[in-house]
Amino acid sequence: MTRNFSDFLRNARLNKNAESKDFSLRKVAARAELEPSYLSKIERGTEAPPSEDKIKALAIDLEIEPDVLLAMAGKVSKELQDIIIKRPMLFGEMLRELKQMPDRAILKIVREVRDGEW
Protein backbone atom coordinates (compact mmCIF):
# COMPACT_ATOMS: atom_id res chain seq x y z
CA MET A 1 0.00 0.00 0.00
CA THR A 2 2.82 2.36 0.84
CA ARG A 3 5.06 0.36 -1.53
CA ASN A 4 5.03 3.40 -3.76
CA PHE A 5 6.51 5.57 -1.09
CA SER A 6 9.14 3.15 0.11
CA ASP A 7 10.33 2.13 -3.34
CA PHE A 8 10.46 5.67 -4.56
CA LEU A 9 12.40 6.78 -1.52
CA ARG A 10 14.93 3.99 -1.77
CA ASN A 11 15.45 4.54 -5.49
CA ALA A 12 15.85 8.27 -5.06
CA ARG A 13 18.45 7.74 -2.38
CA LEU A 14 20.36 5.07 -4.31
CA ASN A 15 20.48 7.27 -7.39
CA LYS A 16 21.91 10.14 -5.39
CA ASN A 17 24.35 7.83 -3.66
CA ALA A 18 25.61 6.49 -6.98
CA GLU A 19 26.72 10.03 -7.83
CA SER A 20 28.22 11.37 -4.66
CA LYS A 21 28.28 8.57 -2.07
CA ASP A 22 27.01 11.07 0.50
CA PHE A 23 23.65 9.37 0.47
CA SER A 24 24.16 6.17 2.38
CA LEU A 25 21.13 5.20 4.42
CA ARG A 26 22.94 6.23 7.58
CA LYS A 27 23.98 9.63 6.26
CA VAL A 28 20.53 10.49 4.98
CA ALA A 29 19.00 9.27 8.21
CA ALA A 30 21.40 11.44 10.21
CA ARG A 31 20.58 14.57 8.19
CA ALA A 32 16.83 13.95 8.45
CA GLU A 33 17.25 13.16 12.15
CA LEU A 34 15.95 9.64 12.36
CA GLU A 35 17.44 6.31 13.33
CA PRO A 36 19.08 4.33 10.53
CA SER A 37 17.16 1.19 11.44
CA TYR A 38 13.93 3.16 11.26
CA LEU A 39 14.73 4.56 7.83
CA SER A 40 15.77 1.10 6.71
CA LYS A 41 12.38 -0.28 7.62
CA ILE A 42 10.63 2.66 5.99
CA GLU A 43 12.55 2.13 2.75
CA ARG A 44 11.57 -1.51 2.72
CA GLY A 45 7.94 -0.82 3.52
CA THR A 46 8.11 -2.63 6.85
CA GLU A 47 7.23 0.56 8.67
CA ALA A 48 4.66 3.13 7.64
CA PRO A 49 6.01 6.41 6.26
CA PRO A 50 7.22 8.78 8.99
CA SER A 51 5.70 12.09 10.05
CA GLU A 52 5.22 15.07 7.78
CA ASP A 53 8.32 16.79 9.14
CA LYS A 54 10.57 13.82 8.53
CA ILE A 55 9.15 13.30 5.05
CA LYS A 56 9.84 16.94 4.25
CA ALA A 57 13.40 16.68 5.57
CA LEU A 58 13.97 13.58 3.44
CA ALA A 59 12.46 15.25 0.39
CA ILE A 60 14.69 18.30 0.72
CA ASP A 61 17.79 16.19 1.27
CA LEU A 62 17.01 14.03 -1.76
CA GLU A 63 15.80 16.95 -3.87
CA ILE A 64 12.28 15.62 -4.28
CA GLU A 65 9.21 17.85 -4.27
CA PRO A 66 7.90 17.64 -0.70
CA ASP A 67 4.25 17.70 -1.83
CA VAL A 68 4.92 14.73 -4.09
CA LEU A 69 6.69 12.65 -1.48
CA LEU A 70 3.98 13.47 1.03
CA ALA A 71 1.35 12.43 -1.50
CA MET A 72 3.09 9.09 -1.95
CA ALA A 73 2.80 8.65 1.80
CA GLY A 74 -0.93 9.37 1.51
CA LYS A 75 -0.56 12.73 3.20
CA VAL A 76 -1.33 16.37 2.51
CA SER A 77 0.87 18.93 4.25
CA LYS A 78 -0.57 20.87 7.16
CA GLU A 79 0.27 24.00 5.21
CA LEU A 80 -2.08 23.10 2.35
CA GLN A 81 -4.72 21.81 4.74
CA ASP A 82 -4.68 25.13 6.54
CA ILE A 83 -5.33 26.98 3.31
CA ILE A 84 -8.47 24.88 2.84
CA ILE A 85 -9.51 25.13 6.47
CA LYS A 86 -9.62 28.92 6.27
CA ARG A 87 -12.15 28.81 3.40
CA PRO A 88 -13.60 25.30 3.38
CA MET A 89 -16.68 25.96 1.24
CA LEU A 90 -14.75 27.81 -1.42
CA PHE A 91 -11.86 25.40 -1.75
CA GLY A 92 -14.03 22.34 -1.18
CA GLU A 93 -16.25 23.28 -4.07
CA MET A 94 -13.28 24.21 -6.22
CA LEU A 95 -11.40 20.98 -5.65
CA ARG A 96 -14.45 18.86 -6.40
CA GLU A 97 -15.01 20.87 -9.55
CA LEU A 98 -11.42 20.57 -10.72
CA LYS A 99 -11.13 16.93 -9.76
CA GLN A 100 -12.35 15.73 -13.15
CA MET A 101 -10.52 18.34 -15.19
CA PRO A 102 -7.37 17.68 -17.18
CA ASP A 103 -4.05 19.05 -15.97
CA ARG A 104 -3.81 21.66 -18.69
CA ALA A 105 -7.09 23.32 -17.69
CA ILE A 106 -5.90 23.63 -14.13
CA LEU A 107 -2.50 24.85 -15.22
CA LYS A 108 -4.17 27.54 -17.25
CA ILE A 109 -5.96 28.76 -14.17
CA VAL A 110 -2.75 28.83 -12.18
CA ARG A 111 -1.08 30.80 -14.95
CA GLU A 112 -3.95 33.24 -15.28
CA VAL A 113 -3.98 33.81 -11.58
CA ARG A 114 -0.25 34.31 -11.47
CA ASP A 115 -0.35 36.79 -14.34
CA GLY A 116 -3.21 38.66 -12.74
CA GLU A 117 -5.79 38.12 -15.45
CA TRP A 118 -9.01 38.41 -13.53
Place this chain on the structure above:
Amino acid sequence: MTRNFSDFLRNARLNKNAESKDFSLRKVAARAELEPSYLSKIERGTEAPPSEDKIKALAIDLEIEPDVLLAMAGKVSKELQDIIIKRPMLFGEMLRELKQMPDRAILKIVREVRDGEW
Protein backbone atom coordinates in the same frame (compact mmCIF):
# COMPACT_ATOMS: atom_id res chain seq x y z
CA MET B 1 -8.47 26.09 20.59
CA THR B 2 -11.36 23.91 19.48
CA ARG B 3 -13.73 26.29 21.26
CA ASN B 4 -14.98 27.28 17.86
CA PHE B 5 -16.02 23.77 17.05
CA SER B 6 -17.63 22.94 20.37
CA ASP B 7 -19.56 26.18 20.69
CA PHE B 8 -20.76 26.06 17.12
CA LEU B 9 -21.90 22.48 17.54
CA ARG B 10 -23.76 23.12 20.76
CA ASN B 11 -25.45 26.23 19.36
CA ALA B 12 -26.46 24.45 16.18
CA ARG B 13 -28.00 21.62 18.17
CA LEU B 14 -29.79 23.90 20.62
CA ASN B 15 -31.28 25.92 17.79
CA LYS B 16 -32.62 22.81 16.13
CA ASN B 17 -33.91 21.50 19.44
CA ALA B 18 -35.79 24.72 20.09
CA GLU B 19 -37.80 24.04 16.95
CA SER B 20 -38.53 20.36 17.03
CA LYS B 21 -37.24 18.93 20.34
CA ASP B 22 -35.80 16.00 18.40
CA PHE B 23 -32.35 17.34 18.98
CA SER B 24 -31.59 16.60 22.59
CA LEU B 25 -27.97 15.71 23.18
CA ARG B 26 -28.94 12.08 23.62
CA LYS B 27 -30.98 11.90 20.44
CA VAL B 28 -28.32 13.51 18.30
CA ALA B 29 -25.69 11.29 19.87
CA ALA B 30 -27.78 8.22 19.15
CA ARG B 31 -28.25 9.16 15.49
CA ALA B 32 -24.57 9.94 15.03
CA GLU B 33 -23.70 6.74 16.92
CA LEU B 34 -21.73 8.04 19.82
CA GLU B 35 -22.13 7.98 23.57
CA PRO B 36 -24.09 10.88 25.09
CA SER B 37 -21.38 11.53 27.65
CA TYR B 38 -18.83 11.72 24.85
CA LEU B 39 -20.87 14.21 22.85
CA SER B 40 -21.46 16.19 26.01
CA LYS B 41 -17.74 16.55 26.53
CA ILE B 42 -17.20 17.41 22.88
CA GLU B 43 -19.84 20.14 23.03
CA ARG B 44 -18.19 21.63 26.08
CA GLY B 45 -14.70 21.45 24.60
CA THR B 46 -13.51 19.01 27.24
CA GLU B 47 -12.80 16.41 24.57
CA ALA B 48 -11.25 17.00 21.18
CA PRO B 49 -13.56 16.86 18.17
CA PRO B 50 -14.39 13.29 17.13
CA SER B 51 -13.33 11.48 13.97
CA GLU B 52 -14.16 12.63 10.45
CA ASP B 53 -16.99 10.12 10.15
CA LYS B 54 -18.67 11.25 13.35
CA ILE B 55 -18.26 14.90 12.43
CA LYS B 56 -19.89 14.23 9.08
CA ALA B 57 -22.76 12.36 10.73
CA LEU B 58 -23.30 15.25 13.13
CA ALA B 59 -23.13 17.79 10.31
CA ILE B 60 -25.73 15.94 8.27
CA ASP B 61 -28.01 15.52 11.26
CA LEU B 62 -27.75 19.19 12.16
CA GLU B 63 -27.82 20.37 8.55
CA ILE B 64 -24.40 21.97 8.63
CA GLU B 65 -21.98 21.87 5.69
CA PRO B 66 -19.68 18.94 6.51
CA ASP B 67 -16.61 20.71 5.08
CA VAL B 68 -17.28 23.68 7.34
CA LEU B 69 -17.75 21.64 10.49
CA LEU B 70 -14.64 19.61 9.67
CA ALA B 71 -12.72 22.84 9.16
CA MET B 72 -13.79 24.06 12.58
CA ALA B 73 -12.34 20.84 13.94
CA GLY B 74 -9.09 21.63 12.11
CA LYS B 75 -9.64 18.85 9.62
CA VAL B 76 -9.87 18.38 5.87
CA SER B 77 -11.94 15.45 4.66
CA LYS B 78 -10.13 12.42 3.29
CA GLU B 79 -12.13 12.95 0.11
CA LEU B 80 -10.58 16.36 -0.53
CA GLN B 81 -7.17 15.17 0.55
CA ASP B 82 -7.37 12.36 -1.98
CA ILE B 83 -8.07 14.82 -4.76
CA ILE B 84 -4.85 16.63 -3.88
CA ILE B 85 -2.88 13.43 -3.40
CA LYS B 86 -3.61 12.32 -6.95
CA ARG B 87 -2.05 15.50 -8.40
CA PRO B 88 0.01 17.04 -5.61
CA MET B 89 2.16 19.40 -7.69
CA LEU B 90 -0.77 20.80 -9.58
CA PHE B 91 -3.09 21.34 -6.65
CA GLY B 92 -0.28 22.31 -4.30
CA GLU B 93 0.80 25.09 -6.60
CA MET B 94 -2.78 26.14 -7.21
CA LEU B 95 -3.73 26.36 -3.56
CA ARG B 96 -0.65 28.39 -2.70
CA GLU B 97 -1.42 30.71 -5.57
CA LEU B 98 -5.07 31.14 -4.60
CA LYS B 99 -4.32 31.49 -0.91
CA GLN B 100 -3.95 35.26 -1.08
CA MET B 101 -6.80 35.83 -3.50
CA PRO B 102 -10.18 37.24 -2.48
CA ASP B 103 -13.20 34.93 -2.55
CA ARG B 104 -14.79 36.61 -5.53
CA ALA B 105 -11.77 36.07 -7.77
CA ILE B 106 -11.70 32.38 -6.90
CA LEU B 107 -15.44 32.07 -7.41
CA LYS B 108 -15.11 33.65 -10.82
CA ILE B 109 -12.51 31.08 -11.78
CA VAL B 110 -14.63 28.21 -10.52
CA ARG B 111 -17.53 29.53 -12.56
CA GLU B 112 -15.45 29.93 -15.69
CA VAL B 113 -14.14 26.42 -15.35
CA ARG B 114 -17.60 25.04 -14.77
CA ASP B 115 -18.92 26.81 -17.86
CA GLY B 116 -16.13 25.34 -19.91
CA GLU B 117 -14.25 28.50 -20.84
CA TRP B 118 -10.78 27.17 -21.60
Place this chain on the structure above:
DNA sequence: CATATCGTGTAGTATTTACTACACGATATG
Protein backbone atom coordinates in the same frame (compact mmCIF):
# COMPACT_ATOMS: atom_id res chain seq x y z
C1' DC C 1 44.15 -6.61 9.10
C1' DA C 2 42.20 -3.46 12.24
C1' DT C 3 38.49 -0.34 12.15
C1' DA C 4 35.00 2.32 10.23
C1' DT C 5 30.81 2.27 7.95
C1' DC C 6 27.14 -0.29 6.07
C1' DG C 7 22.16 -2.01 6.23
C1' DT C 8 19.16 -4.53 9.14
C1' DG C 9 16.89 -7.41 13.13
C1' DT C 10 14.75 -7.32 17.69
C1' DA C 11 12.51 -5.22 21.27
C1' DG C 12 10.79 -2.06 23.14
C1' DT C 13 8.04 2.93 24.38
C1' DA C 14 5.60 7.53 24.82
C1' DT C 15 1.88 9.98 22.97
C1' DT C 16 -2.19 10.71 20.57
C1' DT C 17 -6.59 9.38 18.82
C1' DA C 18 -10.99 7.95 19.43
C1' DC C 19 -13.64 6.19 21.88
C1' DT C 20 -17.05 3.04 25.59
C1' DA C 21 -19.37 1.79 29.98
C1' DC C 22 -21.72 2.99 33.88
C1' DA C 23 -23.61 5.73 37.30
C1' DC C 24 -25.51 9.98 39.06
C1' DG C 25 -28.72 13.69 40.31
C1' DA C 26 -31.78 17.03 37.95
C1' DT C 27 -35.76 17.87 35.26
C1' DA C 28 -39.79 16.84 32.53
C1' DT C 29 -44.01 13.91 31.50
C1' DG C 30 -48.05 11.16 31.88
Place this chain on the structure above:
DNA sequence: CATATCGTGTAGTAAATACTACACGATATG
Protein backbone atom coordinates in the same frame (compact mmCIF):
# COMPACT_ATOMS: atom_id res chain seq x y z
C1' DC D 1 -45.64 10.80 41.98
C1' DA D 2 -43.56 7.14 39.44
C1' DT D 3 -40.78 6.88 35.50
C1' DA D 4 -38.63 8.44 31.50
C1' DT D 5 -35.38 11.43 29.66
C1' DC D 6 -31.97 14.80 30.39
C1' DG D 7 -26.94 16.29 30.58
C1' DT D 8 -22.75 15.13 32.84
C1' DG D 9 -18.86 13.00 35.96
C1' DT D 10 -15.55 9.25 36.51
C1' DA D 11 -12.82 5.75 34.92
C1' DG D 12 -11.23 3.39 32.00
C1' DT D 13 -9.25 1.16 27.03
C1' DA D 14 -7.90 -0.47 22.20
C1' DA D 15 -5.50 0.88 18.37
C1' DA D 16 -2.70 3.81 15.78
C1' DT D 17 1.22 6.89 15.35
C1' DA D 18 5.84 7.84 15.53
C1' DC D 19 9.35 6.77 16.91
C1' DT D 20 14.34 5.11 19.89
C1' DA D 21 18.06 2.02 21.56
C1' DC D 22 21.12 -1.50 20.88
C1' DA D 23 23.25 -5.22 18.73
C1' DC D 24 24.64 -7.88 14.77
C1' DG D 25 27.23 -9.65 10.78
C1' DA D 26 28.70 -8.00 6.18
C1' DT D 27 31.49 -5.03 3.51
C1' DA D 28 34.64 -1.32 2.51
C1' DT D 29 38.89 1.50 3.68
C1' DG D 30 43.34 2.97 5.13
